[in-house]
Amino acid sequence: MGLRILLLTALLCCAAGPLAQDKTIRLASLDWPPYTGKDLHEGGTATATVRKAVEREGYRLEVSFLPWEEAVEATREGRFDGYFPEYYSKEVLKDFDLSRPIGTGPLGLVEHVSAPIEWSTVENLSVHTIGVVSGYVNTAKFDQLVAAGTIKTEASATDLENILKVAQKKVPAAVVDSLVLDYLVRTAPELRGKGDQLKMNSKLLEDKKLHVVFARTPSGTEARRVINTGLAGGGQ
Template sequence: MKKILIISLLFLLSPLCRADTLYLTSLDWPPYSGKKLTEQGASIAVAKAAFASMGHELVVEFYPWSRAVKLASDDSKYAGYFPEYHYESDEFVFSEPMGQGPLGLVQRKDKPVSWSKVSDLTQYRLGVVQDYINTEELDALIASGDISAQAVVSDDKNVQKVAAGRIDAAVIDANVLNYLLTNEPSLKGLADKVEMNSTLLVNKELHIAFENTHEGKKWRDIFNEGLKKIDVQAIMAKHL
C-alpha cells in the first residue's frame, strides 16, 4: 500500500500531469485570434481546448504582431506565440498543425490579377504585412527586389490600398478578408470593389511556435497530444 501511495504521488507531481497555466502571445487577426472575438477566435479556441484536454489552462495576451513574436522569444513569462506558419527557425519549435488558412491575393474586381506561377507576379505592385511569413518563393522574390512589395502594419490597410488602386493586389488569408469586409467599419462598402483572386498561393497550416528550450518542447509535446483528443475541424468551422 505504501509503495502504491508513493507511485501515485510521483505520478500526480510529474510535469506532464500537474495542472499548470501556460502563457502565449498572439495578435488581433480575426477570425483566427482576437481579444474581442467569441472564445478569442478560431485558433485560440482550438489551443485552449487542446490544453484543457491535457488538464492545463491557456492564457493568451495580445500585442501587435512584431511585439508578440519578440516577447515570445525574450520574455520568460511566455512559452511561445501563435497562430504562425511554419518556417525554418533556431529560436522556435513548431506544434503539429492546428488548422489551415487559404493564403492568396486580394484584388480589385475591375482589375483582376492574372497569374499561374509566383514569378508571374513580378509585373504587379503587391502589398504585404510587416513581419508576416508568406511563402518561401514569394518572400525570396520580394527580398531580391524582383517583386515590388510595400509593407503595412495590418491586413485592413492593404485592403484599403488595393481598393484605392495604390497597389495591384495584397497577400491575405481568404478567411481574414471575408471577416474584415463583413465586420471592419473602416472597410465598409469595399466588398463591392475587392475580392480574392481565384488562384491561391497555398493553403497554409497554422501552428503554435514554442520557444526552442526544454520548457518549450515540453509544452509543444503536451499540446500535440491534446490535439489528438479534440475535433480541430469542428472547432475551426464554428468560428469560420
C-alpha cells in the same frame, strides 16, 4: 538523509520550471479574426482549438493579444512559452519549434474587381507591387523572390491597412487569407461600402497549415509537448 531528499525535491521542482508548477501555458497572439482576437468568441477559432488541446491535458491557457512583431519578439525573449498562429517556414525554425497543425488558412491575393491580376507562376507577380504585412511569413517561394528583389512589396502593419490600399488602388493586390478578408469586409467600419470593390484572386498562393510556435526554453518545450499531445487526442 531527510535533508538530501528535500534538496533533491527542490532541485527537481526548479528544473521543471513554472509551467509544471502552475500548469498554465502562456502564449502570445494577435487580433487576426476569425482565427484569433481578444474580442472574438472564445478568442477566435484557432484560440479555441489550442485551448481545447491544452485543457484536454489538464492545463490552463493564458493568451495575451499583442501587435504581431511584438508577439514574436516577446516569445524570442522567453516572455511567453510560444505564439500563434504561424505558418511553417525555415526562417521560423531557426529560432523556434512548431506544434502539430492547428488548422489551415487559404492564402492568396486580394485585388480590385476592376483590375484583376493574371498570373500562373509566382514569378509573374514581379510586374506588380504587392502589399504585405510587416513581419508575416507568406509562402516560401514568394518570400524568396521578395528577398531576392524580384518581387516588389509595400509593407503595412495590418491586413486591414493592406485591404484599404487595394480598395483605394494604391497597390494592385495584397497577400491575405481569404477568411480574414471575408471577416474584415463584413465587420470593419473602415471597409463599409467597399466590399463590392474587392475580391480574392481566383488563384491561391497556398492553403497554409497553421501552427503554434514555441520558445526554445524549458517551459516552451513542455508547452509543445502538452499541446501536441492534446491535439493528437490526449495522452490517455
